[in-house]
Amino acid sequence: MLIGRIIGWLLVLAALVMLGRDLIGWLDTRHLSLVAAGDLWYQVDPNSLLLAQPAIQRHVAPWLWDPVIETILLCPAMLVLGVPGLALLWVCRRRDRRRRRR
Secondary structure (H helix, E strand, O other), X not given: OHHHHHHHHHHHHHHHHHHHHHHHHHHHHOOOOOOEHXXXXXXXXXXXXXXXXXXXXXXXXXXXXXXXXXXXXXXXHHHHHHHHHHHHHHHOOXXXXXXXXX
């Protein structure tokens, strides 16, 4: 559970960094332009993005890339990072070990 919380916090932190990047761009240009997850992935490692599409289409399922992963890659990066991060934090949260007595 600790590893899940650490990964969740890292994803939430990355989402906040992306939100800050988007807000700084908005303050600079007065035009809100959210960075898409696919653009972020391409900026970090373009070769892996270019290799992922044919690998998924050939070895996993051809229908998985076009409607599913493509839609995710077009979503804002802060959502693609933040939603799984918050979900991991919620799933891996500390639970009270003592049961409540009635």
